[in-house]
Amino acid sequence: MMRFEGKSVIVTGAGSGIGRAAAIAFAAEGARVVCADLSDGAAATATTIGPAARAIRMDAGSEADVIRTVELAVAEHGGIDVMFANAGISGGLPGIFDTDAALFAEVLRVNLLGPFLAIKHAAPRIARRGGGAIVLTASVAGLRSGAGSPAYSASKAGVINLAQVAAQQLSGSNVRVNALLPGLTETGMTAPVFDHARAVDKLDRIGRLNPLRRAAQPEELAKVALFLASAEASYVNGQALAADGGLSSSHPVTRQDYGQTAA
Template sequence: MEQRFRDKSVIVTGAGSGIGRAAAIAFAGEGARVIVADISGAEEETAAAIGPAARAIRVDAGHEPDVARMVALAEEAHGGIDVVFANAGISGGMANIFDTDPGLFAEVLRVNLIGPFLAIRHAAPRIAARGGGAIVLTASVAGLRSGAGSPAYSASKAGVINLAQVAAQQLTGSKVRVNAVLPGLTETGMTQPVFDHARAVDKLDRIGRLNPLQRAAQPAELAAAVLFLASDDASYVNGQALAVDGGLSSSHPVTRQAYGTTAA
């Protein structure tokens, strides 16, 4: 197997499940030493699945002292930082604007947007000191336009996309690249109730049918995109938002004619 991250020091937040866990395992599989961070306690399970190359830490990604402690652990355990995947996030439910509690809206922004901001603020100088590297932020196709998430979630992810662009510009000359990955519907802990319900009523085939591939993604597919953005394979990719959504965001919603059928 290719070892694009041999001896690299990597931090992954939200690594207890879903995309974060898949990415942490993939980074380690390509030679990285990984700080596995999560607030749930499941970070220990991810670290155990990886083995000696991983160190687990309980972190609230939107709480600055926790982020500072996480960065300090990477420096202490691995001698510095080369890559950060700021992935931790929460959904905030599906209520409309008028039924959304302002406190919940603020909490979604704290975790989903302030979290990546804190990761950049604390880790980017360390990455620059090592001669450069990469930061990848988890946004969402919900951050591109309406229809893929709640108001709070969508607003937070739109902010993440812009944050990646601003950070890339403000890190000019540092050799630190900042990009965002934009998942479409992916089977993770956050979306598990949707998938469980679809299985229970034998309608799993309807999940993801609005995109041209007509299916949902698996966490490993998103992890592959994250590792690309974090690697030297993407050495000239900076300040970009990469949608990994089966083609969902390539069009406004329409009623599509299925492949191989004829029009009525």
Template sequence: MRFVDRSIIVTGAGSGIGRAAALAFAKEGGRVVAADLSETVDETARLIRDAGGAAEPIRIDAGDEADVTRAVALAVERFGGLHVMFANAGISGGMANIFDTDITLFSEVLRVNLIGPWLAVKHAAPVMAAQGGGAIVLTASVAGLRSGAGSPAYSASKAGVINLATTAAQQLSGANIRVNALCPGLTETGMTRPTFDYAREAGKLDRVGRLNPLRRGAQPEELARVALFLASDDASYVNGQALAADGGLSSSHPVTRQEYGRTAV
């Protein structure tokens, strides 16, 4: 019960990692503002309440400043403050290469994936500082660490999130606010579900995530547990870091892999 009586905002809480995290925060005593552009956020709040937890849903565009300030205001009004901000909302932007991506798409991916977390820091941090501290977790990606895990627009946006976490941690020195980035690998969410569904239908689910040493994709709950760690007092001395939870994908440059018990060809 690491979050008893703590006020928490989770963006992208309508599905995937966001929903899993919102449910997990509430299970550990947190009072959750579940924010998402989709109406599915209402179901997330209902699931929390049905389990005896406290939740308030709010429909927001995570890349819109007025909407982010509304979410922060709701947390303060309904739950008396703000202790944790999990800025998780994001979009994929497809898989077009640099030359086939138009500026409208690139700009939209940056608006949601990078400006959104910046707005979360900008408006959550002053509230946290005034009450003595807090924790901010930003969802980045292994695609932000190096190429090969996402489109140019998505990868650039997530690299920006990682740098935002380090910069914010520095600029919040003395405020007792920790800022860290979570870097998921391939995870079964609404964004990636078509890939997983196609693999299931084709009988090739065992090939999903095969490039990482664990040889599988992740489930949202596995990433949610990492987010909760970063937001909790268990990570009280972790600040300004980018933590990869990717089955080991980012641990190596491309190599001829060593299979357990034999050499891969």
């Protein structure tokens, strides 16, 4: 039995990276998927999936666009069972004193206002179907410093708290809300880092700070998103689940390789 047989799922940021991988994975498990993205990639993802998918151009931080996306899922699939609010932007890597207020506000508009709007407009529809799940893409950058710019990190910290608040405010609705916290993952957002590493033959150094000593692929994060959205996670609610190779399990330390003894 496929986990999402007959379920209606919205995936934002479905044009590339984790969103694209998740949309394809949801469909492979029986879901009917609305692929939403500001880029043309949403249409490409929907084409890859086939008849079970619909595409829509959506700005995650636009309330009108989010409403249109929810309405499309309801019209095409009869309702909504899962909302994966995954869309986000990095805003680059400027420090506090190199970030202007407009850039900071834009990152928060997409990364934090977007998930808020997804909850606000999808949750009532999910509740009407008898319950389901909302998964928000946050980041390990939302836990502590060192994994993103000030604006990006602040936005993702907000997403983590938003998942907790929403889970509480949806008490009794049977709508679960959880946050997925990816570590370094090879996506369109991080492509410049990976492309540079390949160009200088240092790809093996990417992700070396976590115990698995590597970066993640989008499909690995998609599997975690599907778990949180599935009945397998039926008692998981209001949580922030880090999928980061163990990066966030420790404060920075100087360590020996396993099996070596200290001098």
